[in-house]
Amino acid sequence: MAKNKKTETPTGPVERSGLFEYAPAPESPAAAGEIATGYGHFIGGEFVDSSGSEALKTVNPATEQVLAEFAQGTEEDVDRAVGAARKAFADWSALPGSERAKYLFRIARIIQERSRELAVLESIDNGKPIRETRDVDLPLVAAHFFYYAGWADKLDYAGFGPNPRPLGVAAQVIPWNFPLLMLAWKIAPALATGNTVVLKPAETTPLTALRFAEICRQAGLPKGVVNIVTGDGRTGAALTSHPDVNKVAFTGSTPVGRAIAKQLAGTRKKLSLELGGKAANIVFDDAPLDQAVEGIVDGIFFNQGHVCCAGSRLLVQESVQDELLDALKRRMGTLRVGDPLDKNTDIGAINSAEQLARITELAAAGEREGAERWAPECELPGAGYWFRPTLFTGVSQAHRIAREEVFGPVLSVLTFRTPAEAVEKANNTPYGLSAGIWTEKGSRILWMASRLRAGVVWANTFNKFDPTSPFGGYKESGYGREGGRHGLEPYLNVEALDV
Ligand code: NAD
Secondary structure (H helix, E strand, O other): OOOOEEEEEOOEEEEEOHHHOOOOOEOOHHHHOOOOOEEOEEEOOEEEOOOOOOEEEEEEOOOOEEEEEEEOOOHHHHHHHHHHHHHHHHHHHHOOHHHHHHHHHHHHHHHHHOHHHHHHHHHHHHOOOHHHHHHHHHHHHHHHHHHHHHHOOOHHHOOOOOOOEEOOEEEEEOOOOOHHHHHHHHHHHHHHOOOEEEEEOOOOOOHHHHHHHHHHHHOOOOOOOEEEOOOOHHHHHHHHOOOOOOEEEEEOOHHHHHHHHHHHOOOOOEEEEEOOOOOEEEEOOOOOHHHHHHHHHHHHHHHHHOOOOOOOEEEEEHHHHHHHHHHHHHHHOOOOEOOOOEOOOOEOOOOOHHHHHHHHHHHHHHHHOOOEEEOOOOOOOOOOOOOOOEEEEOOOOOOHHHHOOOOOOEEEEEEEOOHHHHHHHHOOOOOOOEEEEEOOOHHHHHHHHOOOOOOEEEEOOOOOOOOOOOEOOOHHHEEOOEOOHHHHHHHEEOOOOOO
């Protein structure tokens, strides 16, 4: 049993009773299976060496130990992968949808069978807690493949006209915060609609994408239908600008999304962008406050706050501010920060030293600009990248922590008096990805939801994802939808056939 710890709460330090401490419950890193010392790309159904000699390293952010080296994809590598995808396109797109569905169902089932291995590998490479990879990421990854497998033979009835057709080769670039889930969001609809794919995972989290390549082989997926090329932004730029891709799907930061949009302007490539966010989580005075506290915690501390739709701005009605913040601080004092492979961990490691530096810098700016910083006492491990769950009160709309995406476990608290003021403050951001409303009144939920300029609005809950539900933003959060029937459209040519 762990020794007693002191925790700062709003009412002063309290002794955490040993009775309420959890013994360590570590998942075995060996469950991740063998991690090779070096990886090449997956092109045309084979693992191949890069044409270049540059290698990158991926580290375990909880220990800073190097896990593996992987190739920095060159323009030649990208060209080879696009060529393999183009070659595979004719046969893959000609398959009846019911046949393509069989492959997707097979992939989904293998993901379920290998989910423990994939969850542990994801936690090791990304730093996120095993509780989340096991109970959120992996079930959603499998669900995405199951869901789009179901659409593959029903495209004529999906509401996009009589004869929707695949676009061709899809270039897909994803970020590091949900590596395998973002891969599923990209690959499942692309394959269901008859496209072939070249995907580039993020440079800090390539391992589960490379393991997914093995799963494609295990499922007997025809060669070249899925290709994985690793590397950093240079590889990404080579892929999105390749002249022979028909579709670009990008998830990542707004500045890179903007650069890709410029690059593609004037070409016939179809583009979807899933970018950043600065969501408002709005709590009214009639909300069930204990429930709201859970939603606020889930909204900002899930996945270390590395969530594009994180509820990073708490808007609380002034009359319940003190009560809510007391309860929130008490709850934050119970969050466990540490080993991602411990099944009791709530907040794992920050994904990289660069991201930790960015979070640290923005939090320091919050203090400099006059907001009041609070974080519970908690022991942080020695090695690795860590950041305490942090709360800022007295935040004004002009503060950087209220305007910029921190992409870390940092919550900015603002207040409002009337629903109209809440709407105005919530919408006072260049982003428009998500929002949350906490109130007992159904009519107020509808009133608010129709005025909030966000792609997803959650009511009395937060961060709920489902493959049947479209997700996406507007304004600087991007365009195009992933998930649901809407998620098929970015991969289809729905123009009438020339006659
Ligand atoms: P990033 O834009 O730096 O990188 C994302 C990916 O793009 C990486 O694979 C990277 O190698 C690649 N890349 C970098 N420069 C490129 C270029 N010039 N051309 C093509 N590809 C390039 O973002 P990040 O820091 O890895 O991810 C965090 C960002 O992603 C946050 O802003 C977050 O909000 C956003 N995000 C959005 C969603 C969503 O669905 N809207 C989901 C997850 C993450």
